[in-house]
Amino acid sequence: MPRIPQLAIVGSINIDLIARTATLPRPGETIGDGAFNRLPGGKGANQAVAAAALGVPVRMIGAVGNDADGELARATLVAAGVDTSAVRTVAEPTGVALIGIDAAGENQISVCPGANSAVTVEADALGAGEAVLVQLEVPMAAVVSAARACTGFFAVNAAPAADLPTEILERADLVIVNESEFAAIPALSGALAATGQRPGPLVAVSLGADGAKLLRDGVEIARASSRATEVRSTVGAGDAFCAALVAALLSGAEEGEALAAACAVGAAAVADERSQPELQPLAAYLVR
Known part of the structure; x- marks a missing residue:
């Protein structure tokens, strides 16, 4: 497999406070007999650990x-093999996510961004040709700055869902969303070709147990199924999927096989209760 270029992940770093109960509470309801865990998380950190x-x-x-x-x-990122030299320590407290998970692995998440609100990307923050993956748990200004500074492959995981500035859509090579995020961002369902010379970005839509599909300017160009597996938690599955899709495309994989590899990684992730699941090297998921 060709050497994969360096990837910079611009995103959130949280601590996940996880309550696992038989069912998720309805408004005003209290559910007892839960099991509590405190684990490293955050969409950016999850994707960085998965990519590593x-x-x-x-x-x-x-x-x-x-x-x-x-x-x-920070220690968890370092232990996973992630370079943390560009992780700043700021006055705000580290971000926290309050996560409820039921017996079927479904979840409810409330995020308190804390230090993630202070994330910035300077004009010289990225190396020549360095690939970038961003999410939307950091200020949109940081996402825009990353797009302007990036001279390599630029991927956006548009989660949590938010309207993407035209500048981002015109710069992105890949936008990754789930079904609800896709529905919440109307621009993704139509032709996204920039007013200039390049086509619109590749749009990947994860479909949960039904796999995922790839769109180009609103037209489906590939689809992959998901492997059946025991579902322990869906919290980190989307982040593992994002990291794997970007990694596979950077490795030179054809779009359909990259999508299939990402679905395989996502299936492995839901079988692990952690937000940062244990994964094998990319070659184990690529079928060539």
Whole structure:
């Protein structure tokens, strides 16, 4: 497999406070007999750890607080093989996600961004030709700055769903969403060709147990199924899917096989209760 270029991930770093109960509470309802866990998370950190596990040389651009949570999050990234030299320590506390998970692996998540609100990307933050993957748990200004600074492959995981500036859509090579995010961002369902010379971005839509599809200017160009597996948690599955799709495309995989590999990685992730699941190198998921 060709050497994968370096990937910079611009995104959130959180500590996940996870309550696992038989069912998720309805409004005003209290559910007892839960099991609690405290684990490193955040969409950016999850994607960075997954990319590193898949064999991608990856560095993280983000922020944590000057607190024990920040130390834990940073140490976890380093242990996973992620370069954290661009992770800043700021006055705000490390971000926190409150996560409820039921027996079927479905979840409810409330995010308190904390230090993630202080993430910035300077004009010289990215190397020549460096690939970039961003999410929307950091300020949109940081996403726009990353798009302007990036001279390599630029991917956007548009989650949580938000309207994407035209500048982002015109710069992106790949936009990744799930079904609800796709529905919430109307621009993704039509032709996204820039007013200039290049076509619109590739749009990947994850479909949960039904796999995923790839669109170009609103036209489906590939589809892949998901492997049947026991579902322990869906919290980190989307992030693992994103990291794998970007890694596979950077490795030179054809679009359909890259999508299939990403679905295989996503299936492996839902079988792990952690937000940062254990994964094999990318070659184990690519069928060529």
